[in-house]
Amino acid sequence: MSLPSSNASNLNPNTLTQYQAFSVLVVDDEIGMQAILKKALGKYFGKVSSAGSVEEAETLRCNEHFDLIVLDINLPGRSGIEWEEAFNECDRKADVIFMTGYADLEMTISALKLGASDFILKPFNLEQMIQAVLRCMDKRLDQRMQYALKRDVSRHIKTEIIGNSDKTKQLKLLISQFAPSRASVLVEGESGTGKELVARGVHEASKRTGPFVPINCGAIAPELLESELFGHTSGAFTGAKKNREGLFRVANGGTLFLDEIGEMPLPMQAALLRVLEQRTIRPVGSEKELSVDVRVVAATNRNLQEEVEKGHFRRDLFYRLNVLKIDVTPLRERPSDLIELVPYFTRLLSS
Structure with a gap:
């Protein structure tokens, strides 16, 4: 799996600046996958952390804020779908992108019911993952812009x-x-x-x-x-x-x-x-x-x-x-x- 070389350079510098304020957590028990995603996403986001299990990820989530969680379903201990705290957060909830190599229809439906933003099958093209992540963050940016415009329209x-x-x-x-x-x-x-x-x-x-x-x-x-x-x-x-x-x-x-x-x-x-x-x-x-x-x-x-x-x-x-x-x-x-x-x-x- 190779890292895309053109994405960051093709984006508007101001858009990249906005992404820098976002933080991402990668949860996967494969060290190699953690390293690849941290390197790729690190070109866009100010902070990219990683964990090898739900238990380790929950510790990080309780102490730090994450806008997005890239989460493998098949993990040692609790599976990604069983990580209830990430979906029932009373504080501001992170977007979640699930990834797995063993998906079936029932699992996909369960992930979507939990509120997953996207679902990606392994092995995947890294470009596919980058685009999914950027779609999530662009949606957040759009929501902020719409809120700002709605709030400001009466006094423009x-x-x-x-x-x-x-x-x-x-x-x-x-x-x-x-x-x-x-x-x-x-x-x-x-x-x-x-x-x-x-x-x-x-x-x-x-x-x-x-x-x-x-x-x-x-x-x-x-x-x-x-x-x-x-x-x-x-x-x-x-x-x-x-x-x-x-x-x-x-x-x-x-x-x-x-x-x-x-x-x-x-x-x-x-x-x-x-x-x-x-x-x-x-x-x-x-x-x-x-x-x-x-x-x-x-x-x-x-x-x-x-x-x-x-x-x-x-x-x-x-x-x-x-x-x-x-x-x-x-x-x-x-x-x-x-x-x-x-x-x-x-x-x-x-x-």
Whole structure:
């Protein structure tokens, strides 16, 4: 069985970046098969672990998060189909691809009833396995994108920045210069100056393939903000009837826009700082760390430097966010932009 050499190189680099946040567990009692799949899948995913039995795999699963499990049915001890914990997980469930060399119709039906994403017969072409794995992960990415679009559709705004004043030209230049970087961006400006427009501009110019996910930190109750950003498990708190993926995971491969960051409570500031430092999150009620690849753009109508001096905002978080800074000036300081803005809004309102 040979490793495919062209798959990774044929994929969009941004797509590969999104895959890097996923983790895979290979469960097979053949050491050779473990090695082959770890090498092949390691080209796509940030973490690929392996185990030789259900018992060993369950130990790993209890201590780490896996988005996908590639599972042999015929294993020493419990078979793959008897690994009930993997299918009845109260925490976020992994996708499962079964593989076996001794399949019959009854076994196939049992696997599908358990909720298997795919079923592959041995010996298989490695290309077949890679495509099955990528289909599972693409489905997850699509679900996140659809959730982000559904959440954002009611507030979607035009991303074109109108105006040719010197200050607007400088603003557009900063957006184009900052966009390719993965560093955090802090956008400061008065209310109504278009900070979200700037954040969207940074995201679109960055060519990141994940979604743009906005959240107003001042519009959500402090006790719910952690769950909104990081997600939660079923039963994590009163009213948490099912698992929920947080906005950091929804925005994976894309941009998370934290509007009104100055309104964020100090305890949440500490949690956000940890995410920016470690690039991992922990859903409320879970012990598992989940890796994320998210660019953070934060905005505020306050002077965060002054808020730091007053003790209202963490100094270390301010430095983490203030890597790249964009000041958005109010329209009264760039009146020449009205020459283009007035016709633009006239057309918009009359259409």
